[in-house]
Structure formats: C-alpha cells, structure tokens
Amino acid sequence: MTAFGGFDHVDLRVPVLGVVERFYDVFFTRLGLTRKSYSWVEFGGSSWSDATPERYNAVEYYEENVSGRPAHFIGIIEEGTAQPARGRIAFAVDADTLEEWHGVLHELGAREIERSDDDSYPALFFTDPVGTRLEICARRSRP
Incomplete structure (x- = not known):
C-alpha cells in the first residue's frame, strides 16, 4: 500500500x-x-x-x-x-485562535457559523457567502 x-x-x-x-x-x-x-x-x-x-x-x-x-x-x-459544495473542506488552526476566528468569520460575512459541541473536536463550521461548506478545526493528536 x-x-x-x-x-x-x-x-x-x-x-x-x-x-x-x-x-x-x-x-x-x-x-x-x-x-x-x-x-x-x-x-x-x-x-x-x-x-x-x-x-x-x-x-x-x-x-x-x-x-x-x-x-x-x-x-x-x-x-x-x-x-454550493455539499461536502466540507476543513482547515487546521491552533486551538487558541478559534475564538478570534469566530469574530473574524462574522466580519467576513460567513453564514451558518456553528461551534462544535464536542469538546474533543474543537471546530467552527460555516459557509462562505454563496453556501460552500467550510470548517476550521484544531484537532488534537491522539494519545
């Protein structure tokens, strides 16, 4: 393989x-x-x-x-x-920037912004202004 x-x-x-x-x-x-x-x-x-x-x-x-x-x-x-893409593209960011990203996404005109409700998966889900599904996440390495 x-x-x-x-x-x-x-x-x-x-x-x-x-x-x-x-x-x-x-x-x-x-x-x-x-x-x-x-x-x-x-x-x-x-x-x-x-x-x-x-x-x-x-x-x-x-x-x-x-x-x-x-x-x-x-x-x-x-x-x-x-x-708009039905899939989702996820971009990696540092966990300590997620709160800042939340504000930036609002300023940029992102829509449907949602926080992950899973503490083990820190992420923000959103769409661009035409509905393309995107995500920024700060996944941690598995122990």
Whole structure:
C-alpha cells in the first residue's frame, strides 16, 4: 500500500466569484495562503491561462517561500452553473485562535457559523457567502 502523499491543491467552483472573492482574500491570507494570482478558465476547465486583475474568472491563493516541494494552493473558479459544495473542506488552526476566528468569520460575512459541541473536536463550521461548506478545526493528536 502506498502512503498518502498529502494534497496538492483544491479547486472550488462558485456561481459568482465577485460575491466570495473578498471573503477568500481575507480568509486564505489568515490561513497562510498569502500570494494571489489571477487566471482565465474556459468552461469545464478545457483551457487555463494567466490573467490580469482587470479580466479574470478564477483566483488562486498560494503558500509563499516554500522550497523543496511545490507550493500548495486553492483555486476559486467562477462557473455560472456551479452549486454550493455539499461536502466540507476543513482547515487546521491552533486551538487558541478559534475564538478570534469566530469574530473574524462574522466580519467576513460567513453564514451558518456553528461551534462544535464536542469538546474533543474543537471546530467552527460555516459557509462562505454563496453556501460552500467550510470548517476550521484544531484537532488534537491522539494519545
């Protein structure tokens, strides 16, 4: 059996990029994805090219100053027929930042913010402004 190699990137589709872009600009920067790039993606991903801040339909948020491996990134792509993801993407944070995150999520326009009611699983569950399900969690290592 092969060992899990981790994730390279995440590709999210949203119906209107302009509705969520400010949310993700702040959210991903706080998570450490501090480099933003712009792309133009043809419907379905048949072609992908660099774009400018004046004309784009996709943004990507990258780690910076990474050596020895490709930088991880998350892409947000506008696709008019996209529906909010029914799954949930969870991002790891330090437990002592969860309370601060709760306030930040409200300021960013996150919706349906809920705290985990399980003390052994410290987390916040929420959706972005178009309904994509997200989570920040501070799971502890098992003894």
